Amino acid sequence: MLRPNILIADDHPLLLRGLEEFLREKNYQIIATCTDGLSAYNTIIKEKPDIAILDIEMPNMTGIDIAKNCKRHQIDTKIVLNTLHKEKRIFEEAVKYNIHGYLLKEFALSEIEACIESVCKGESYFSEKIYKRFSTSTEQGTHxxxxxxxxxxxxxxxxxEMTSGEIADFLSxxxxxxxxxxxxxxxxxxLDQKPNALLIWAQKNKESLL
Incomplete structure (x- = not known):
């Protein structure tokens, strides 16, 4: 995914246009822009972009609603949330749905390229301010x-509680x-290198892995 196909959705026209123009100047392929959540989700289903950069607060469907539905229906589009929200509750809810990025709008233009690059590698990217604020404050604060x-x-x-052999067979x-x-x-x-340390951690935090 060297040059991913990207969808952008934001209900603020100036912010939407600004991000679109910035990414086009950087030679990214923008296949669609949307101003509400439902049209963004329908476009994701139809066009199957590699990455969708979504505002959280949008009419009809929020960015988190879209991430939730993409996870439920096993849609491969990687979700990046671009938001003004800094609340721990919203951040933790977003992480539950396997989002690949969480950007604060105030830093979006300076971080968006690094975010896209990380997502293309299969890695998650979170605005540094958010990462430092929350990654060490949760019970599973283990990155x-x-x-x-x-x-x-x-x-x-x-x-x-599947063994390595069972996991290998299950995933081929x-x-x-x-x-x-x-x-x-x-x-x-x-984690410690002690036997079963990973199993104990996984079971302790099982609900956060759903």
């Missing part, structure tokens, strides 16, 4: 947002690949 989608999938299976990958993912997850979550 879960750093995990890739593949690592999250494996972590959920670990929480279900090698046990060695599973073990490599486990090692990366442990490192990113900054």
């Amino acid at each position: 879960i947002e750093k995990l890739t989608r593949s690592e999250m999938k494996i972590l959920k299976l670990i929480a279900d 990958i090698s046990v060695r690949t599973v073990e490599k993912h486990r090692a990366n997850i442990i490192k990113k979550l900054d």
Whole structure:
């Protein structure tokens, strides 16, 4: 995904136009712009953009509603939320739905390219101010947002008490690949190297992995 197809949605015309013009100047391919959530979601279903950059507060459907529906229906479009909201509650709700980015509008133009680059690599990106504010303040303050989608999938299976061999069979990958993912997850979550440390953490935080 070197040059992803991007959809932008925001109910503020000036902000929408400003972000669109900025990204076009950087040679990104903008396949659609929308001014409300429902049209954005319908366009995601129809056009299947690689990335959707969405305002949270929009008429008809919020950006979080769209992320929730994309997760429920296993839509591959990667969701980036672009918002003025700095509330912990809203941030944590957004993270539940596997969003790939959370940008504060005041920093959007300075961070958007780094965000897109990270998302293209399968990594999540959060505005530094948000990341520092919340990533260490939650019970699972162990940088879960750093995990890739593949690592999250494996972590959920670990929480279900599946062994590496069972996970390998379930995902049709090698046990060695599973073990490599486990090692990366442990490192990113900054866990002890003790036996079952990852299983204990996964089960303790199982609800946050749904």
